[in-house]
Amino acid sequence: MRRIISVLLENEPGALSRVVGLFSQRNYNIETLTVAPTEDETLSRLTVTTTGSDKVIEQITKQLNKLIEVVKLVDLTEGAHIERELMLVKLKATGSQRAEIKRTVDIFRGQIVDVTSSVYTVQLAGNSEKLDGFIQAVGTSGILEVVRTGVSGIARGEKVLSL
Amino acid sequence: MELLSGAEMLIRSLKDEGIEYIYGYPGGAALHIYDALFRQDEVKHILVRHEQAAVHMADGYARATGKPGTVLVTSGPGATNTITGIATAFMDSIPMVVLCGQVASTLIGEDAFQETDMLGVSRPVVKHNLSVRHPEEIPEVIRKAYYIAATGRPGPVVVDIPKDMTAPNERFEYSYPKKVKLRSYNPAVRGHAGQIKKAVDMLMAAKRPVIYAGGGVILGKASSQLTELTRALGFPITNTLMGIGCYPATDKQHIGWLGMHGTYEANMAMHHSDLILCVGARFDDRVTNATEKFCPGARIIHIDIDPASISKTIDADVPIVGPVDAVLKEMISLVKESKEKPDADALASWWKQIEEWRAFHGMRYETSPDVIKPQEVVEMLWKLTNGDAFVTSDVGQHQMFAAQYYKFDKPNRWINSGGLGTMGFGLPAAMGIKLTHPDHEVLCFTGEGSIQMNIQELSTCKQYDLPVKIINLNNQALGMVKQWQDMNYESRHAESYMESLPDFIKLAEAYGHVGVRIDRKEDLEPKLKEVLAMKDKLVFVDIYVDRFEHVYPMQVARGSMKDMWLSKTERV
Numbered sequence: 001m002r003r004i005i006s007v008l009l010e011n012e013p014g015a016l017s018r019v020v021g022l023f024s025q026r027n028y029n030i031e032t033l034t035v036a037p038t039e040d041e042t043l044s045r046l047t048v049t050t051t052g053s054d055k056v057i058e059q060i061t062k063q064l065n066k067l068i069e070v071v072k073l074v075d076l077t078e079g080a081h082i083e084r085e086l087m088l089v090k091l092k093a094t095g096s097q098r099a100e101i102k103r104t105v106d107i108f109r110g111q112i113v114d115v116t117s118s119v120y121t122v123q124l125a126g127n128s129e130k131l132d133g134f135i136q137a138v139g140t141s142g143i144l145e146v147v148r149t150g151v152s153g154i155a156r157g158e159k160v161l162s163l
Numbered sequence: 164m165e166l167l168s169g170a171e172m173l174i175r176s177l178k179d180e181g182i183e184y185i186y187g188y189p190g191g192a193a194l195h196i197y198d199a200l201f202r203q204d205e206v207k208h209i210l211v212r213h214e215q216a217a218v219h220m221a222d223g224y225a226r227a228t229g230k231p232g233t234v235l236v237t238s239g240p241g242a243t244n245t246i247t248g249i250a251t252a253f254m255d256s257i258p259m260v261v262l263c264g265q266v267a268s269t270l271i272g273e274d275a276f277q278e279t280d281m282l283g284v285s286r287p288v289v290k291h292n293l294s295v296r297h298p299e300e301i302p303e304v305i306r307k308a309y310y311i312a313a314t315g316r317p318g319p320v321v322v323d324i325p326k327d328m329t330a331p332n333e334r335f336e337y338s339y340p341k342k343v344k345l346r347s348y349n350p351a352v353r354g355h356a357g358q359i360k361k362a363v364d365m366l367m368a369a370k371r372p373v374i375y376a377g378g379g380v381i382l383g384k385a386s387s388q389l390t391e392l393t394r395a396l397g398f399p400i401t402n403t404l405m406g407i408g409c410y411p412a413t414d415k416q417h418i419g420w421l422g423m424h425g426t427y428e429a430n431m432a433m434h435h436s437d438l439i440l441c442v443g444a445r446f447d448d449r450v451t452n453a454t455e456k457f458c459p460g461a462r463i464i465h466i467d468i469d470p471a472s473i474s475k476t477i478d479a480d481v482p483i484v485g486p487v488d489a490v491l492k493e494m495i496s497l498v499k500e501s502k503e504k505p506d507a508d509a510l511a512s513w514w515k516q517i518e519e520w521r522a523f524h525g526m527r528y529e530t531s532p533d534v535i536k537p538q539e540v541v542e543m544l545w546k547l548t549n550g551d552a553f554v555t556s557d558v559g560q561h562q563m564f565a566a567q568y569y570k571f572d573k574p575n576r577w578i579n580s581g582g583l584g585t586m587g588f589g590l591p592a593a594m595g596i597k598l599t600h601p602d603h604e605v606l607c608f609t610g611e612g613s614i615q616m617n618i619q620e621l622s623t624c625k626q627y628d629l630p631v632k633i634i635n636l637n638n639q640a641l642g643m644v645k646q647w648q649d650m651n652y653e654s655r656h657a658e659s660y661m662e663s664l665p666d667f668i669k670l671a672e673a674y675g676h677v678g679v680r681i682d683r684k685e686d687l688e689p690k691l692k693e694v695l696a697m698k699d700k701l702v703f704v705d706i707y708v709d710r711f712e713h714v715y716p717m718q719v720a721r722g723s724m725k726d727m728w729l730s731k732t733e734r735v
Contacts, residue, residue: 010347014282014292014294017283017286018286021286021287025287055474055478058474059471059475062470062471063471065470065471066469066471068290068291068311068345068347068348069347070347071346071347072347163346
């Protein structure tokens with residue numbers, strides 16, 4: 001099952017490589033990984049999406065917690081949560097394609113953020129399925145380049161991940 | 164306040180941490196540190212002949228004393244040579260700090276001479292690693308390193324020290340921190356009371372219980388609590404290879420150690436139990452055999468300081484995270500207060516069954532009128548040393564024979580590389596013990612394969628006068644490899660024979676020690692007595708043993724705990 005694990009990590013050199021190393025050492029999957037500093041400059045927030053049986057996920061969270069630089073973590077998929085991913089897509093856009101792409105972008109509530117005579121660059125945010133859906137809708141033949149940030153997530157309601 | 168250079172602060176920090184000995188080898192990036200070491204005489208340095216041995220020495224010291232060991236090496240090859248030793252300590256959760264020189268911070272990343280990314284190389288095999296980024300941080304980094312190494316589930320910690328951090332011309336105010344603050348590292352100090360209560364209720368209701376104890380009991384200094392609880396309950400107890408000595412092996416409630424080469428009765432009792440109380444063990448594959456066939460009727464209580472050890476391979480019904488001594492203490496008081504008592508009738512018939520298993524096989528081997536059996540060497544040394552020696556071993560058949568036939572009644576006496584299985588561990592580990600226990604007998608059981616993996620340390624033994632007794636069970640083959648080839652590869656002995664073995668007697672003499680060869684059965688006892696009488700000499704005892712002996716019992720691969728070979732021909 002797919003899980004989103006969100007981690008508060010000491011903002012120190014080497015901390016990220018310990019997390020990434022753990023996944024490869026113990027043969028766990030990483031599907032996406034995002035990391036950036038938080039409003040507290042001593043902390044980074046890292047979000048990793050992974051798949052595995054409940055037993056594997058339990059081991060992943062326990063092993064992550066064992067890392068000295070991991071301050072706190074939560075499995076967001078255990079409760080109601082919001083997940084977002086940002087995607088930039090460069091598409092071939094000439095002739096009648098231009099209007100068609102514009103319509104599709106509007107349906108997906110994306111934005112065209114850069115335009116040339118033959119290329120549109122589209123920005124789209126949402127959950128991963130929505131981004132997958134957009135790629136399917138425009139078709140891979142028109143796609144020149146795709147870049148995705150990976151998933152970031154946050155719990156719904158009052159629940160917060162903080163010290 | 165005193166002004167000290169980075170190197171001086173480092174050595175002073177070690178002294179303030181209570182470190183008496185460090186084991187190491189100098190080199191370019193560590194020279195400022197070695198100079199500071201030279202100019203004081205409180206922290207003593209032991210110069211090994213290979214850095215791997217320095218780590219095993221520190222490891223042997225740590226296992227025998229329960230205190231963290233300390234290693235000092237230079238960058239590059241000095242640091243990478245420690246990796247096998249660090250991995251050995253990591254697998255067995257041994258507290259240790261490894262201080263590594265590094266090229267100057269201005270050169271890092273430029274492929275400088277003797278530069279290796281030691282933080283990267285060591286990362287998978289350390290509990291944690293730290294680097295010094297400013298010289299004034301040194302006391303705090305050292306305090307943190309020992310704190311992390313020795314608390315919670317212990318383990319090795321590497322500290323990477325760029326050469327410019329220890330420069331002699333820059334001086335700083337020195338003070339050693341009393342406490343460390345680590346917001347993200349808070350090992351459990353006690354177990355969950357509700358879970359402990361639940362566990363005790365289950366213990367009282369059990370019909371066929373077994374206590375299964377591991378190295379965590381020794382690391383957690385909880386042998387006396389374990390012994391008290393076991394006696395209060397009257398349950399059979401087995402332990403892992405790493406747990407040997409956590410409960411007296413000669414006691415009647417002890418049913419031997421379990422797993423791949425464990426006793427018949429311990430493996431049978433585990434398989435047929437209805438309740439397993441696991442204390443500081445981790446259901447390792449050398450214990451469980453095939454996990455899907457593991458102890459089908461047993462419910463499991465698992466006590467461990469490391470939550471990640473619980474339900475990793477075998478699911479626990481009642482997990483208890485906490486230090487084993489504190490958890491066992493609470494259990495003892497609950498057992499004593501409890502109105503319920505263990506089910507005496509059920510226990511009596513359970514013990515009757517176990518005694519039948521013990522009588523059916525137990526620990527036994529066939530003797531021969533003329534060939535020396537490796538097992539009888541171990542048994543004889545057990546008797547001649549009154550079961551009170553510190554015993555280290557290398558890895559292979561001799562390790563299993565030593566663990567099976569030397570009966571340990573005390574913790575911290577059986578010292579071996581159980582998790583990683585590191586050949587070459589035994590001699591340096593014995594040296595680390597002898598250094599701090601000069602009045603105790605220290606035996607190193609080894610084989611002609613293993614001993615050659617760190618034999619250069621005979622030179623260190625001479626320099627520091629370390630009269631350990633090396634018991635080389637010489638079967639002229641890599642015995643365990645050969646055994647597996649006999650059993651699984653139709654006796655095709657691929658590369659498991661060593662041609663051109665050295666004359667170990669002359670070799671020992673060349674290093675300034677005594678060598679004794681024993682190849683006749685009638686010489687065994689008198690010569691071993693002579694060896695043990697040479698109190699102040701290192702004696703290399705080269706004993707020619709049966710070349711065809713196998714270690715039994717041996718669990719059948721991919722079977723359950725109860726599926727065992729009891730000899731070359733008997734399978735149950």
